[in-house]
Amino acid sequence: MRARTFLETQTVILLDGKTTAQAVTEEIKGEVALLTERIGRPPGLTVVLAGDDPASQIYVRNKERTCTECGIASEVLRFDSDLTQQGLMDTIAELNARDDVDGILVQLPLYSHLIEQDVIEAINPAKDVDGFHPVNMGRLAQGLPGLRPCTPAGVMLLLERYGLDPSGKKAVVVGRSNIVGKPLALLLSSGGPMGNATVTLCHSRTPDLAAECRQADFLFAAVGRPGIITEDMVREGAVVVDVGINRTDDGLKGDCDFEAIKHKAHAMTPVPKGVGPMTIAHLLVNTVAACKARLGID
Ligand code: GUN
Numbered sequence: 001m002r003a004r005t006f007l008e009t010q011t012v013i014l015l016d017g018k019t020t021a022q023a024v025t026e027e028i029k030g031e032v033a034l035l036t037e038r039i040g041r042p043p044g045l046t047v048v049l050a051g052d053d054p055a056s057q058i059y060v061r062n063k064e065r066t067c068t069e070c071g072i073a074s075e076v077l078r079f080d081s082d083l084t085q086q087g088l089m090d091t092i093a094e095l096n097a098r099d100d101v102d103g104i105l106v107q108l109p110l111y112s113h114l115i116e117q118d119v120i121e122a123i124n125p126a127k128d129v130d131g132f133h134p135v136n137m138g139r140l141a142q143g144l145p146g147l148r149p150c151t152p153a154g155v156m157l158l159l160e161r162y163g164l165d166p167s168g169k170k171a172v173v174v175g176r177s178n179i180v181g182k183p184l185a186l187l188l189s190s191g192g193p194m195g196n197a198t199v200t201l202c203h204s205r206t207p208d209l210a211a212e213c214r215q216a217d218f219l220f221a222a223v224g225r226p227g228i229i230t231e232d233m234v235r236e237g238a239v240v241v242d243v244g245i246n247r248t249d250d251g252l253k254g255d256c257d258f259e260a261i262k263h264k265a266h267a268m269t270p271v272p273k274g275v276g277p278m279t280i281a282h283l284l285v286n287t288v289a290a291c292k293a294r295l296g297i298d
Pocket of ligand 1: 105106107108109130150151179279
C-alpha cells in the first residue's frame with residue numbers, strides 16, 4: 001500500500017445537511033410565527049403531485065411534514081393518471097388566483113402525457129417557489145432578485161453555513177439540468193455574496209470530464225448516476241458537493257464514490273443527509289419570501 005499524503009490523513013469535514021437544515025427550519029419557524037401574527041394567516045404552500053415516481057411520494061411527504069413543523073399551511077393536491085393537461089392547467093389557474101396560497105410547487109416528473117414546460121410556465125412567477133419559471137430563471141441569469149431553485153440555493157446555503165466561500169476559486173459543476181446544474185452554475189458566478197467563483201459547467205458531451213473535475217477547488221456532482229465521480233477525478237483538498245440521490249440495490253447512493261473520495265477531500269456532503277434536507281429547507285425560505293414579496297412586506 002502506498003504512503004498516505006498529508007491531506008489523506010486529515011479527517012474530511014462532513015457537510016451535515018440534516019443538522020444545518022434543522023437550524024434553518026428553526027429560524028424560519030420564528031419568521032413564520034411573526035408573519036402569521038402580522039397578516040392574520042400563515043404563509044401557504046400548495047404542492048401538486050401528478051406523477052407516479054415513487055421518489056416523488058417521499059419528497060412530497062417530507063416537504064409537507066417540514067412545512068407543518070414550522071407553521072406554514074401546506075396542502076397537497078394528489079391526482080390520478082386520468083388527469084388531463086387542461087385539468088392541470090385549470091388547477092394552476094385556481095391556485096394562482098387564491099389569496100391564501102403564497103407558493104405553488106408542482107412536483108416533477110409529471111405523468112408522461114403531461115407537458116411539464118407548459119405547466120411550469122402557467123405558474124404565477126411570484127408564487128413559483130421552485131424557481132423554475134423562465135421569468136425566475138431569467139432573473140437569476142441577469143443577477144436580479146427572484147425565487148431561486150431550491151436545490152442549488154440549498155447547496156449555497158449549506159456552504160455558507162460552513163464558511164466555505166467559492167469566491168475566487170475554481171468551481172466545476174457536472175450536470176446541466178434546469179433544476180440543478182444550470183442554476184447552480186449561475187448562483188456560483190452571480191457576483192453576489194458567495195457568487196464569485198470561476199465556473200466550468202460539464203455535461204454528457206464534455207470530452208475529458210476527469211481532467212475538468214481535477215481542476216476544481218469546489219466540485220459539484222449533479223448527474224444522477226451512482227458513483228460517476230471517482231477518486232481520481234478529485235483534487236486533493238477539494239470541497240465536494242454530491243447532489244445525486246440514486247436508489248440502488250445497496251440503498252441510496254450519491255453520484256460520488258464517497259468512501260474513496262473522503263480521504264482526499266477537505267469537505268464533503270454525505271448521501272443521504274447532505275443536500276437533500278437543504279432542498280426542503282430552502283423551500284421554506286422561498287415560501288416565506290414569496291409570501292412577504294406578494295404582500296409588500298420586507
Ligand atoms: N423533482 C426533483 N427535484 C425537484 C424539485 O426540486 N422540485 C420539483 N418540483 N420537482 C422535483
